[in-house]
Amino acid sequence: AQTVTQSQPEMSVQEAETVTLSCTYDTSENNYYLFWYKQPPSRQMILVIRQEAYKQQNATENRFSVNFQKAAKSFSLKISDSQLGDTAMYFCAFIHNAGNMLTFGGGTRLMVKP
Amino acid sequence: GAGVSQTPSNKVTEKGKYVELRCDPISGHTALYWYRQSLGQGPEFLIYFQGTGAADDSGLPNDRFFAVRPEGSVSTLKIQRTERGDSAVYLCASSLGTGVYNEQFFGPGTRLTVL
Numbered sequence: 001a002q003t004v005t006q007s008q009p010e011m012s013v014q015e016a017e018t019v020t021l022s023c024t025y026d027t028s029e030n031n032y033y034l035f036w037y038k039q040p041p042s043r044q045m046i047l048v049i050r051q052e053a054y055k056q057q058n059a060t061e062n063r064f065s066v067n068f069q070k071a072a073k074s075f076s077l078k079i080s081d082s083q084l085g086d087t088a089m090y091f092c093a094f095i096h097n098a099g100n101m102l103t104f105g106g107g108t109r110l111m112v113k114p
Numbered sequence: 115g116a117g118v119s120q121t122p123s124n125k126v127t128e129k130g131k132y133v134e135l136r137c138d139p140i141s142g143h144t145a146l147y148w149y150r151q152s153l154g155q156g157p158e159f160l161i162y163f164q165g166t167g168a169a170d171d172s173g174l175p176n177d178r179f180f181a182v183r184p185e186g187s188v189s190t191l192k193i194q195r196t197e198r199g200d201s202a203v204y205l206c207a208s209s210l211g212t213g214v215y216n217e218q219f220f221g222p223g224t225r226l227t228v229l
Binding site: 004006032033042043044045046047091093095096097099100101102103104105106107 | 117145147149154155156157158159162169170173203205207212213214217218220221222223225
Protein backbone atom coordinates (compact mmCIF):
# COMPACT_ATOMS: atom_id res chain seq x y z
CA ALA A 1 0.00 0.00 0.00
CA GLN A 2 1.07 3.53 -0.67
CA THR A 3 1.08 6.39 1.79
CA VAL A 4 1.46 10.09 1.12
CA THR A 5 2.43 12.51 3.87
CA GLN A 6 2.21 16.30 3.88
CA SER A 7 3.84 17.56 7.04
CA GLN A 8 2.77 21.20 6.77
CA PRO A 9 -0.91 21.65 7.68
CA GLU A 10 -0.76 25.39 6.95
CA MET A 11 1.57 27.76 5.14
CA SER A 12 1.45 31.43 4.33
CA VAL A 13 3.38 33.57 1.88
CA GLN A 14 3.41 37.19 0.84
CA GLU A 15 2.12 38.02 -2.59
CA ALA A 16 4.86 37.84 -5.27
CA GLU A 17 7.11 35.72 -3.05
CA THR A 18 8.05 32.04 -3.43
CA VAL A 19 6.78 29.19 -1.27
CA THR A 20 7.59 25.49 -1.17
CA LEU A 21 5.13 22.81 -0.05
CA SER A 22 6.51 19.46 1.09
CA CYS A 23 5.36 15.94 0.33
CA THR A 24 6.86 12.54 1.05
CA TYR A 25 5.51 9.19 0.03
CA ASP A 26 6.15 5.54 0.62
CA THR A 27 5.81 2.82 -1.98
CA SER A 28 7.44 -0.39 -3.07
CA GLU A 29 6.58 0.36 -6.68
CA ASN A 30 9.18 1.58 -9.12
CA ASN A 31 6.90 3.03 -11.77
CA TYR A 32 4.38 5.61 -10.71
CA TYR A 33 3.14 9.16 -11.12
CA LEU A 34 2.96 11.98 -8.63
CA PHE A 35 0.62 14.94 -8.72
CA TRP A 36 -0.15 18.21 -7.01
CA TYR A 37 -3.80 19.21 -6.91
CA LYS A 38 -5.26 22.54 -5.85
CA GLN A 39 -8.63 22.65 -4.07
CA PRO A 40 -10.10 26.15 -3.72
CA PRO A 41 -13.15 26.84 -1.53
CA SER A 42 -15.35 25.73 -4.44
CA ARG A 43 -14.12 22.19 -3.54
CA GLN A 44 -13.25 21.29 -7.13
CA MET A 45 -9.87 19.57 -7.40
CA ILE A 46 -7.69 21.09 -10.11
CA LEU A 47 -4.55 19.40 -11.38
CA VAL A 48 -1.56 21.71 -10.97
CA ILE A 49 1.34 19.56 -12.09
CA ARG A 50 2.33 15.93 -12.62
CA GLN A 51 5.62 14.05 -12.53
CA GLU A 52 6.42 10.65 -13.99
CA ALA A 53 8.74 8.71 -11.72
CA TYR A 54 10.93 7.44 -14.53
CA LYS A 55 11.73 10.99 -15.63
CA GLN A 56 14.64 12.57 -13.81
CA GLN A 57 13.85 16.06 -15.06
CA ASN A 58 11.62 18.01 -12.69
CA ALA A 59 8.26 19.05 -14.13
CA THR A 60 7.46 22.75 -14.59
CA GLU A 61 4.17 24.48 -15.38
CA ASN A 62 4.51 28.25 -15.57
CA ARG A 63 4.93 29.47 -11.96
CA PHE A 64 4.73 25.94 -10.55
CA SER A 65 7.65 23.53 -10.41
CA VAL A 66 8.52 20.42 -8.48
CA ASN A 67 11.61 19.04 -6.81
CA PHE A 68 11.37 15.29 -7.26
CA GLN A 69 13.87 13.23 -5.27
CA LYS A 70 13.07 9.60 -6.06
CA ALA A 71 15.60 8.01 -3.72
CA ALA A 72 14.35 10.12 -0.84
CA LYS A 73 10.71 9.66 -1.92
CA SER A 74 10.19 13.37 -1.77
CA PHE A 75 8.07 15.53 -4.08
CA SER A 76 7.86 19.21 -3.16
CA LEU A 77 5.96 21.94 -4.99
CA LYS A 78 7.44 25.38 -5.51
CA ILE A 79 5.15 28.27 -6.32
CA SER A 80 6.94 31.34 -7.64
CA ASP A 81 5.52 34.86 -7.77
CA SER A 82 2.63 33.83 -5.51
CA GLN A 83 -0.74 35.35 -6.38
CA LEU A 84 -3.83 35.87 -4.25
CA GLY A 85 -5.64 33.32 -6.42
CA ASP A 86 -3.17 30.66 -5.27
CA THR A 87 -4.86 30.64 -1.86
CA ALA A 88 -6.29 27.12 -1.52
CA MET A 89 -5.71 23.63 -0.14
CA TYR A 90 -2.96 21.76 -1.94
CA PHE A 91 -2.87 17.98 -2.08
CA CYS A 92 -0.04 15.73 -3.12
CA ALA A 93 -1.20 12.49 -4.74
CA PHE A 94 0.28 9.22 -5.99
CA ILE A 95 -0.79 6.62 -8.52
CA HIS A 96 1.21 3.61 -9.58
CA ASN A 97 1.43 2.65 -13.24
CA ALA A 98 -0.80 -0.38 -12.93
CA GLY A 99 -3.32 1.39 -10.73
CA ASN A 100 -6.33 3.56 -11.29
CA MET A 101 -7.07 5.23 -7.99
CA LEU A 102 -5.24 8.21 -6.54
CA THR A 103 -3.80 8.15 -3.02
CA PHE A 104 -3.82 11.62 -1.49
CA GLY A 105 -1.91 13.25 1.32
CA GLY A 106 -3.65 15.16 4.09
CA GLY A 107 -3.23 18.53 2.41
CA THR A 108 -1.57 21.87 3.09
CA ARG A 109 -3.63 25.02 3.45
CA LEU A 110 -1.83 27.86 1.66
CA MET A 111 -2.70 31.48 2.34
CA VAL A 112 -1.27 34.17 0.08
CA LYS A 113 -1.26 37.53 1.85
CA PRO A 114 -1.46 40.87 0.06
CA GLY B 115 -17.93 21.41 -22.80
CA ALA B 116 -19.32 20.91 -19.34
CA GLY B 117 -17.20 19.48 -16.59
CA VAL B 118 -18.15 16.85 -14.05
CA SER B 119 -21.31 17.82 -12.20
CA GLN B 120 -22.62 16.50 -8.92
CA THR B 121 -26.02 16.85 -7.32
CA PRO B 122 -27.05 17.87 -4.80
CA SER B 123 -24.34 20.31 -3.80
CA ASN B 124 -25.27 19.86 -0.17
CA LYS B 125 -27.37 17.22 1.53
CA VAL B 126 -28.48 17.20 5.15
CA THR B 127 -30.10 14.05 6.45
CA GLU B 128 -30.90 12.36 9.71
CA LYS B 129 -29.14 9.36 11.12
CA GLY B 130 -30.63 6.15 9.76
CA LYS B 131 -31.96 7.64 6.53
CA TYR B 132 -31.11 6.59 2.97
CA VAL B 133 -29.36 9.01 0.58
CA GLU B 134 -28.42 9.04 -3.08
CA LEU B 135 -25.66 11.19 -4.53
CA ARG B 136 -25.48 11.72 -8.27
CA CYS B 137 -22.51 12.25 -10.58
CA ASP B 138 -22.65 13.32 -14.23
CA PRO B 139 -19.25 12.71 -15.83
CA ILE B 140 -17.76 14.53 -18.78
CA SER B 141 -19.36 13.27 -21.97
CA GLY B 142 -17.38 10.44 -23.52
CA HIS B 143 -15.46 9.58 -20.36
CA THR B 144 -15.63 5.85 -19.78
CA ALA B 145 -14.02 5.78 -16.34
CA LEU B 146 -15.71 7.21 -13.24
CA TYR B 147 -14.38 7.40 -9.70
CA TRP B 148 -15.85 8.14 -6.28
CA TYR B 149 -13.75 9.54 -3.43
CA ARG B 150 -14.70 10.59 0.09
CA GLN B 151 -13.10 13.58 1.78
CA SER B 152 -13.60 13.87 5.52
CA LEU B 153 -13.10 17.22 7.20
CA GLY B 154 -9.46 18.27 7.24
CA GLN B 155 -8.26 15.25 5.29
CA GLY B 156 -7.37 14.32 1.75
CA PRO B 157 -9.80 12.40 -0.46
CA GLU B 158 -9.94 8.63 -0.07
CA PHE B 159 -10.83 6.26 -2.87
CA LEU B 160 -14.16 4.46 -2.69
CA ILE B 161 -14.93 2.82 -6.03
CA TYR B 162 -14.33 3.17 -9.74
CA PHE B 163 -16.22 2.13 -12.84
CA GLN B 164 -15.02 1.26 -16.29
CA GLY B 165 -18.16 1.52 -18.38
CA THR B 166 -21.10 0.04 -16.51
CA GLY B 167 -19.16 -2.30 -14.27
CA ALA B 168 -17.50 -1.59 -10.94
CA ALA B 169 -13.87 -2.45 -11.67
CA ASP B 170 -12.68 -1.88 -8.09
CA ASP B 171 -14.87 -1.31 -5.05
CA SER B 172 -12.19 -2.02 -2.46
CA GLY B 173 -12.55 1.42 -0.89
CA LEU B 174 -16.20 1.11 0.08
CA PRO B 175 -16.15 1.15 3.90
CA ASN B 176 -18.98 -1.36 4.45
CA ASP B 177 -22.07 -2.85 2.85
CA ARG B 178 -24.16 0.25 3.57
CA PHE B 179 -22.41 1.87 0.61
CA PHE B 180 -23.28 0.93 -2.93
CA ALA B 181 -22.79 2.58 -6.31
CA VAL B 182 -24.24 2.00 -9.76
CA ARG B 183 -23.64 3.22 -13.28
CA PRO B 184 -26.31 1.40 -15.29
CA GLU B 185 -25.79 3.04 -18.67
CA GLY B 186 -22.10 3.78 -18.43
CA SER B 187 -22.61 7.49 -17.91
CA VAL B 188 -24.35 8.87 -14.81
CA SER B 189 -23.44 7.22 -11.53
CA THR B 190 -25.29 7.15 -8.23
CA LEU B 191 -23.66 6.53 -4.86
CA LYS B 192 -26.17 5.10 -2.42
CA ILE B 193 -25.78 5.09 1.35
CA GLN B 194 -28.19 3.13 3.52
CA ARG B 195 -28.84 3.68 7.23
CA THR B 196 -26.61 6.75 7.33
CA GLU B 197 -24.41 7.33 10.36
CA ARG B 198 -22.88 10.56 11.66
CA GLY B 199 -19.48 9.25 10.60
CA ASP B 200 -20.63 9.28 6.99
CA SER B 201 -20.58 13.10 7.04
CA ALA B 202 -18.03 14.18 4.44
CA VAL B 203 -17.64 15.64 0.97
CA TYR B 204 -18.17 12.99 -1.67
CA LEU B 205 -16.14 13.74 -4.81
CA CYS B 206 -16.67 12.24 -8.22
CA ALA B 207 -14.10 12.23 -11.01
CA SER B 208 -14.11 10.99 -14.58
CA SER B 209 -11.44 10.24 -17.15
CA LEU B 210 -11.30 9.33 -20.82
CA GLY B 211 -10.10 5.86 -19.90
CA THR B 212 -8.47 4.11 -17.02
CA GLY B 213 -4.81 4.14 -16.18
CA VAL B 214 -2.28 6.74 -15.27
CA TYR B 215 -2.17 8.43 -18.67
CA ASN B 216 -5.74 9.61 -18.37
CA GLU B 217 -6.20 12.64 -16.17
CA GLN B 218 -9.02 12.45 -13.65
CA PHE B 219 -11.28 15.52 -13.75
CA PHE B 220 -13.11 16.22 -10.53
CA GLY B 221 -16.55 17.57 -9.80
CA PRO B 222 -17.32 20.06 -7.02
CA GLY B 223 -18.49 17.34 -4.68
CA THR B 224 -21.57 16.79 -2.54
CA ARG B 225 -21.27 17.79 1.11
CA LEU B 226 -23.23 15.23 3.14
CA THR B 227 -24.15 16.09 6.71
CA VAL B 228 -25.73 13.41 8.87
CA LEU B 229 -27.41 14.82 11.98
